[in-house]
Amino acid sequence: MQKDDLIEEKKLLVEEMGVYFETCDTLSPLSSRIFAYLALSLDEGVSFEELQEALEASKSSISTNLQLLQSMRRIGYFTKPGDRKRYFKIDDEQIINRLDDKIETWKHEKKIHQKVLCYKKRIFQDVEIDSENLLRIQYNEHYITFVDSMIQNLEKLKENLIQLK
Amino acid sequence: MQKDDLIEEKKLLVEEMGVYFETCDTLSPLSSRIFAYLALSLDEGVSFEELQEALEASKSSISTNLQLLQSMRRIGYFTKPGDRKRYFKIDDEQIINRLDDKIETWKHEKKIHQKVLCYKKRIFQDVEIDSENLLRIQYNEHYITFVDSMIQNLEKLKENLIQLK
DNA sequence: TATTTAGTTCGGTATTTACCGAACTAATGA
DNA sequence: TCATTAGTTCGGTAAATACCGAACTAAATA
Numbered sequence: 001m002q003k004d005d006l007i008e009e010k011k012l013l014v015e016e017m018g019v020y021f022e023t024c025d026t027l028s029p030l031s032s033r034i035f036a037y038l039a040l041s042l043d044e045g046v047s048f049e050e051l052q053e054a055l056e057a058s059k060s061s062i063s064t065n066l067q068l069l070q071s072m073r074r075i076g077y078f079t080k081p082g083d084r085k086r087y088f089k090i091d092d093e094q095i096i097n098r099l100d101d102k103i104e105t106w107k108h109e110k111k112i113h114q115k116v117l118c119y120k121k122r123i124f125q126d127v128e129i130d131s132e133n134l135l136r137i138q139y140n141e142h143y144i145t146f147v148d149s150m151i152q153n154l155e156k157l158k159e160n161l162i163q164l165k
Numbered sequence: 166m167q168k169d170d171l172i173e174e175k176k177l178l179v180e181e182m183g184v185y186f187e188t189c190d191t192l193s194p195l196s197s198r199i200f201a202y203l204a205l206s207l208d209e210g211v212s213f214e215e216l217q218e219a220l221e222a223s224k225s226s227i228s229t230n231l232q233l234l235q236s237m238r239r240i241g242y243f244t245k246p247g248d249r250k251r252y253f254k255i256d257d258e259q260i261i262n263r264l265d266d267k268i269e270t271w272k273h274e275k276k277i278h279q280k281v282l283c284y285k286k287r288i289f290q291d292v293e294i295d296s297e298n299l300l301r302i303q304y305n306e307h308y309i310t311f312v313d314s315m316i317q318n319l320e321k322l323k324e325n326l327i328q329l330k
Numbered sequence: 331t332a333t334t335t336a337g338t339t340c341g342g343t344a345t346t347t348a349c350c351g352a353a354c355t356a357a358t359g360a
Numbered sequence: 361t362c363a364t365t366a367g368t369t370c371g372g373t374a375a376a377t378a379c380c381g382a383a384c385t386a387a388a389t390a
Contacts (some may be wrong), residue, residue: 060340
């Protein structure tokens with residue numbers, strides 16, 4: 001039957017996406033699968049119960065990891081009137097939030113490279129500097145401008161996504 | 166004394182960079198510190214022994230992590246004639262290699278999003294599709310083009326770095 | 331007021347990861 | 361040939377992480 005096929009495909013995709021987000025976003029295995037499952041669940045949100053059953057995990061683990069994903073601004077939930085359950089879904093802004101995180105990471109990288117550059121310059125301040133080391137310092141300087149352009153690109157792409165809404 | 170100051174500053178920087186690479190490049194704590202230490206050691210390469218002493222780690226751990234960093238194309242070594250020791254240094258191409266890895270990651274991300282898109286389209290192929298879900302599919306398509314531009318940017322920046330050599 | 335529902339919190343366990351020491355190899359040197 | 365140097369490999373341990381179950385809370389319902 002068609003429906004069973006889709007459920008099977010969903011399982012496979014959750015697993016594949018799970019492994020990806022685990023390593024690339026440093027999420028715990030379960031967080032990663034919850035996020036993947038929600039990303040593939042369109043229309044309505046997904047209840048706590050459904051997650052428990054689909055991912056075969058305990059209540060407590062589901063709870064902990066849902067909170068973690070919420071604190072990372074990757075998911076959110078809504079409620080239905082007259083229904084006590086929460087319905088979880090990926091955060092509408094999660095792509096933008098992830099981009100923000102990436103931008104922060106690059107800014108951090110820039111800061112570190114600036115410190116390294118200072119350190120290198122201090123080392124050579126009194127010594128005469130050979131061409132090889134001069135090259136290294138220039139390379140470092142160039143890398144910082146490269147990181148700057150990365151940050152600019154990410155910010156531009158973020159604006160593009162915001163426009164789209 | 167000046168020299169002691171520099172050694173102290175190096176220690177602090179190794180620690181700061183260590184924490185950064187640990188989380189951002191998912192390196193083990195020791196790998197991360199080795200890499201940081203090498204990045205701050207200009208001129209000559211650094212011997213196995215010096216790493217052992219500076220990072221207060223065992224022979225075996227240093228060995229394992231040096232191999233790991235080499236397999237990641239982040240560091241390399243050279244030898245001096247009449248000297249059996251290896252002198253480790255960061256790989257001249259490590260920034261480019263890291264960029265390559267980042268490009269691969271984005272390509273992987275693209276592949277996954279394409280699969281998700283296929284899955285979504287399959288879900289809706291027989292059903293009539295409401296405006297909200299149509300929007301979700303469009304968003305997905307847009308994200309893929311966004312990933313494409315990320316990849317292109319990274320490739321351009323990589324070319325720039327190669328030119329510089 | 332007692333019961334069910336929906337989720338949280340907390341203490342413990344199992345798995346994974348990081349690191350270590352001791353025994354080993356391969357090459358050089360006495 | 362035996363000793364030393366430079367590093368590797370392997371088995372084990374300690375620490376961190378992920379997950380679980382049981383007891384709990386807070387709100388709704390009977």
